[in-house]
Amino acid sequence: MRAYLNGNEAVATAVRLARAEVVAAYPITPQSTIVEKIAEYIADGSMAADYIRVESEHAALAACYGAAVTGTRVFTATSSQGLAYMFEMLHYVSGCRVPLVMAVTNRGLAAPWTIWADHQDAIACRDTGWIQLYVETAQEALDTCLQAYKIAAHPEVLTPVMVCLDGYVLSHTEEIVDVPDQEAVDVFLPPYRPEYAVDPARPIVFGIGAGPELYPAFKHYQHQAMLRAREIIEDVDREFAALFGRSYGGLVDPYYCDGAEVVLVLMGATAGTAREVVDDLRRRGEQVGLLRLRSFRPFPVAALRSVLAGTKVVAVLDRDCSFGYEGVLATEIKAALQGANVPGTPEVAGFTGGLGGSDIRPEDLAGIFRRCLEAVRRRDRGESPAVSGGCSENGKAEGINLWLS
Amino acid sequence: MRAYLNGNEAVATAVRLARAEVVAAYPITPQSTIVEKIAEYIADGSMAADYIRVESEHAALAACYGAAVTGTRVFTATSSQGLAYMFEMLHYVSGCRVPLVMAVTNRGLAAPWTIWADHQDAIACRDTGWIQLYVETAQEALDTCLQAYKIAAHPEVLTPVMVCLDGYVLSHTEEIVDVPDQEAVDVFLPPYRPEYAVDPARPIVFGIGAGPELYPAFKHYQHQAMLRAREIIEDVDREFAALFGRSYGGLVDPYYCDGAEVVLVLMGATAGTAREVVDDLRRRGEQVGLLRLRSFRPFPVAALRSVLAGTKVVAVLDRDCSFGYEGVLATEIKAALQGANVPGTPEVAGFTGGLGGSDIRPEDLAGIFRRCLEAVRRRDRGESPAVSGGCSENGKAEGINLWLS
């Protein structure tokens, strides 16, 4: 069904279609309208679920965990401060291998106070053992939530998934969304009935303690499951495509990367703006491309390498900052490209911008491309310096809203 | 004064010597004995401070923040779950540029439950805008706490500092510590009286809200201050050395790195064990070295590059894991070494181990060196494969307690 929804409504729709049974969430801008919509569905009878009105986000995730171990499909959503306040629970539920799905409407973190989008909130949670998928459109938000339930509960994954969508820019922006039929979703996503569940007949302790001789083993397999999830994410995306006719590339979503001299790597809704810029530059004959990272955890090292191998300059746009180092994507992409077996050693230029809702305009992205193309020319001529020394060491402030690290 | 103290006692001693005025903390193993000792100092009259007995760690840091903005020197300590529960406040106080000092007695994160050491707790907080210094000995714990107060409150830094010490292995291990005289410390560390403080005569709002046009500017300067801290950390270490005769190298602490073919990079107390192994291997004529990272945030890119430039294989030992990627140190060091202007492109081999208190024995480290040296030989002969492809993509499980990512 063709509908006109914003990103948050698309998420709520997906949760209804996924037949989530327990929802526990706490309000926070710009997330709140997701769970308000769900509350509405429950109130109007179009969704059969318990809504637990918790007193905080830490409690929200604890309640979700409690519900999940009974063997129900569970949903929560949050943003920014709320995600940060859940931090202890984030590690906990992934460590317990509970396949929750959570929507994160990305927003910057205080202080200073902001309610506007950047990726700092979710990026800062990249070590928590959650799969993180970043979406570009409301349609992808809906579809990815459905995929997320399938990925999370896959018996070789058993890992919670965050579906991350940019605050306001996606969450509050309406656009055309094709809403799949319930029947089709039911085929794609059968009811969730896990092997382990709370049952007095077969008592289980959830979340045991483990000494130094045992703890590493659990962590090892948790990590392995996350690495394995790389394939599952691709599989599920393919399966989804077969059923619904839409695919998002699984882990990464390259756009005109073949033969590109400069590829811009980024996540989230900004990809849309970047597509316009790439089209424009391609029309002018520039060899530029875009690589949208969809899966940030697991980090798709091989996929990135294969796409970026022949590139001369990789521009990375971070809507986050690991203070005292640089943008996180930049670091992680550099790491993926480091080493003798990456041919050509592309130069990675990290840009940080779009913090706290600072707008990213086509001309900003065009500017990034322009500077990188100039560096390619210089590099081709054997000149230096290039775009950057490759890391924050050379990071003199270039601008306040968009800086080269 | 020569004393026999464990790491936690050394920290408590430093806090007393620093004349901290307000302490707010919540118990958690293996941190608790720090604040118990401080409570004792206050009870026996040897320390003039307010001890706020808070009801949680989130509250602990909020109370510290409240006290700090009144212009008092403040201390807290925590570990693991407690640090995670503070996460929202961590971002907040650094964003507010409040120069707190906190000791983190490193311990793994649940689930499964553990009370034993690894670095996951603090590493997972590396984006929070805190300076993170990891220490090797009880002596360094004491000295670094004193340095931390000076670094944090430096007018060009104004950034909180975490002093990280391995749980049990440092926190509960007694050894000889030279306790500096109060008079000398008073010279090194004058009373803390910041420019901004709560004062009805000159009212200030602490932690304002900022829209998209302003927010990035604060974050930009916060990042810049953290980068600047690289120099301040070195300066303070030098100044400390001049006064007390002990230095820790500032940002990094290299050991036999000159001309080394293989350098092992790690943080914390394991460095001590590694020194023994390096000595041993050097005695046998192997060109190996150790690079202990002392400052993890700010990340010392230039220092790392200059030490590791000529190395053939860089082995990295992570007591942490960014699930779905690899050990965090490995990633960050790869990133620092990526790019055209790093000569020779050393190969980085990331090992993850020592999770949840899993012991790191000399033979484990020797094994890492051995494998890396073999890779060097292969590399010298032009053979492959090397130690690893350089990242988790090739990460088949090698072992459960210590794995090559």
Added chain:
Amino acid sequence: MLKEDELKKGPNLYTPFLGTTTGSWRLLRPVLDRARCNNCLACWLFCPEGCFEREERAVTLNLDFCKGCGICVAECPRQALALVEEGSDDARLLER
């Protein structure tokens, strides 16, 4: 915009700092008939924006921050205040 020097010290700023008055939000405007005012101070107390000042015999009204909520009008026991449409008949547009 703030100066670099201020930005470097973090988001802690001297207060009050008012980028704008809020009188512009007003759609309705309270009009005070001072003659009727018996200085009971209801308006002074109840105005959320602090628009009234106490004077010797009657209050005065400063509209800089008045948002036209109408509380003063509703609470005035002497009907000394009335609410009129701000810019009614697009008055202000024409006036200036």
Added chain:
Amino acid sequence: MLKEDELKKGPNLYTPFLGTTTGSWRLLRPVLDRARCNNCLACWLFCPEGCFEREERAVTLNLDFCKGCGICVAECPRQALALVEEGSDDARLLER
């Protein structure tokens, strides 16, 4: 050690699973004189380790988990229980 299959599902294990009994912790040992027991069940109720079983006429005592806390002895109203030193004179060392 757990099997790979179990480790892969996370730290959620069937319970109870007892790697050891706790009787070995005991330094003192309760000794029951069944003849004196009037089956009041004080020991059965108060033993933190659940070492007593109810029987027809008197309780029985199983020391597998007994830590020798002495509560049963202290609470028995009929002095049917007494506490002796476990392995006194290093008895057990010699016995076995």
Added chain:
Amino acid sequence: MVKLKELPGNELVQGSYACAGCGGILAVRMALKVLGPETVIVTTPSCLLGVTTFYPQLAFKVPCVNVTFPSTAAAISGVVAGLRRRGKSGVKVVGLAGDGGTVDIGLQALSGAIERGDNFIFICYDNEAYMNTGVQRSGSTPPGARTTTTPVGRAGRGEDRPKKDMLAIVAAHNIPYAATASIGYPQDYLTKVQKAMETEGPAYVQVLAPCPPGWGYSSHLTVKLARLAVQTGQWPLAEYEGGRLTVKEVANPRPLNEYLALQARFAHLLASK
């Protein structure tokens, strides 16, 4: 007993971005008249923080320490300790929080601070929902009220749980002074703030502060509703002092409908009758 005529005239908060007719900002403005300039405010995310301390509109004339949502009272303890250390005994630390920041996410910190016996005042301006984020229910939302998370529909009839009795909860902490108040009764309210100020140790005042968009009424009714809530028995004016609770009796209670009928959040209750 506070003498209105003698209260200082200068405003300690002015120029906020609150909605026209906001009961919350009114409650704060009034309280500051009694508290005076030797006050430090500690506050957390809420309409109040949003409308008073967002650059470029900083509306307080007293120091204000913003902190995270769960932490008002914890930060208070820190400010109190710090001021004590700095020898600033004359300055009163006043927490200001919405009902969500008090009875839900801020409850634990408040409980801790009261237990510690710190010298502070905590004022909860109660608008009975999370307003800053768009009118979601809080633990203080009255039964029957429609909010965005307690919608009305085939299977939903608005909030279905009673309002958390926060006064009873703080009283259970054996707090030296606690009270409920309403901006509709300023004499009573301000006298209570005055008493709180004179209290050594923790003091708590929860003041009903209607919210035009949140409750769904026209802005000029704010004070009227704050009065009606009391007059219809919906909002008892109570005081806990010296271990004793006293509740002001409402002589001739007015019919509840008078109160409900003015508010869109209760419209479905009346419609269904």
Added chain:
Amino acid sequence: MVKLKELPGNELVQGSYACAGCGGILAVRMALKVLGPETVIVTTPSCLLGVTTFYPQLAFKVPCVNVTFPSTAAAISGVVAGLRRRGKSGVKVVGLAGDGGTVDIGLQALSGAIERGDNFIFICYDNEAYMNTGVQRSGSTPPGARTTTTPVGRAGRGEDRPKKDMLAIVAAHNIPYAATASIGYPQDYLTKVQKAMETEGPAYVQVLAPCPPGWGYSSHLTVKLARLAVQTGQWPLAEYEGGRLTVKEVANPRPLNEYLALQARFAHLLASK
């Protein structure tokens, strides 16, 4: 009234690593006799979690959901909702937490769950300090007690704040059932657990559970101290039901010193006299 002789004999927790004479594990073992096998335990870091669910010693014979320290009651709400969704109505969800996990870091979650009216029992075994981490004071530590964070010295006289009155706090939530109990009075305790079980909605039982190393006494005195606390008036046995609080009177209270003198944590109080 629970009949002891009729209680089931099989132990639902056995083999724990608790200290010899631990009052906490005794409290739990007793309660499980009444609760029976159709119980789900929800618990958080504490001695209890540490001694019952650390591999290779898993001591419960009923399902146990461990969760983070601040979250016992929040997880309870989730388990309750999940079981409802799964149609498992006969299973009772029972939170077990120490005093720290109840009156301090777990208070907010508990308040929320009571407010939501979920059907569960929350048993706080009160050993009056954070024992698992080495005897630090909690909000439930009685005045005068020496703990590792309220040490005794020139400037320290042990805990200086009254014990948080948690029963009053949950009663202020208008909870259907709440009680204090002592393992020294098992008949009373278990009857209360039974009542809690029969309650529709939230029920709270706080049971005094002495701790030999934490309080500093010889392990055989655990039950005796649990009785003495009641007999000396230190630990009133109270019940809150149908909105009314009743406190069992102690006929001939014994002198407080009898209780204090047995415990090292109070030694300085007696010494100083």
Added chain:
Amino acid sequence: MLQIRWHGRGGQGAVTAARIFGLAAALYAGWYAQSFPSFGTERRGAPVTAFTRLDDRPIRDRSQIYNPDYIVVLDATLLETTDVFAGLAPGGIVLINSSREVAGGRIPAGVRLHYLDATHLAREVLEVPIVNTAMVGALAGVSGLLPAEAVTRAIADVLPEGLADKNAAVARRAYELAGEGTGKPGAAYHDSRPV
């Protein structure tokens, strides 16, 4: 691509207007559309903006709108305090809810001004001065971007049942007035001045 900026005050429904227009275009008039509010919390009375983008191919640009082709002002008093014309594209169209012409001083060159006394119209039909749906209808009419049908169907989708019908009526009436283009105050008209 066509870009529209809506000006109103918190509570006046500018955000809903932007959405209705976008929905009408997307679902009932064959356009690709995108709509979004000015990001932030709107307090009652404070100036707010909202945006709609239309295009005949999928809209991927996610940046803010700086150079609108159309500006709709729901409340003429905003002209005093807000630069509603900011960034208006050359030849852009401005539609103002007002019963009379705006004095020329602040109007940029090259702008085409339209007026509708939507307050009057809304009072008449809805009995309350809520003008957002009227302005949606008016813009549809003035711009010719959408048929009236699309607007009324969108209103039915977005507004609750009880309100939809009357608002549809108001929008249709506004649409028609725009079509009449009489230029008389009190109706939608094209500014006659040569600007």
Added chain:
Amino acid sequence: MLQIRWHGRGGQGAVTAARIFGLAAALYAGWYAQSFPSFGTERRGAPVTAFTRLDDRPIRDRSQIYNPDYIVVLDATLLETTDVFAGLAPGGIVLINSSREVAGGRIPAGVRLHYLDATHLAREVLEVPIVNTAMVGALAGVSGLLPAEAVTRAIADVLPEGLADKNAAVARRAYELAGEGTGKPGAAYHDSRPV
């Protein structure tokens, strides 16, 4: 480097023993020293271990101790449930608190066994059966690693005032008994069996 492992039960003071020995060595006998508990929470009664390392150069190794040179057993009942000899270095020395010899079965070859009836000694001097300081004194005596002075001064540093004197006396007595090396049960003696 010399490594010592202490065995006891939660509450018996093995951890303190390890510390006192380390402190005595480090501050009063010219050694470099390191001491640490078995990591974890000790419940009353549960078996615990603690460790001391001595060396004549700074001790940098932070790994656990797997092959101790000395083993001190504070409570002979542990021999039944714990493999106290695990990893003992060849020629290692074991000191057991016991009034009689341990049966030979579980004792590894090459081990030198010493006994002290520390419980008896402690009961005599301290009036309570707390044996940790006695065992510290005994190990100092048996091993010859530290002078008695070092031990007693360390006890004064570590134990609270009221307890220090008597414990120092107990340690000194145990030290002397070790020196006497009588081999008689009830005193510290060298096992006569050829092991």
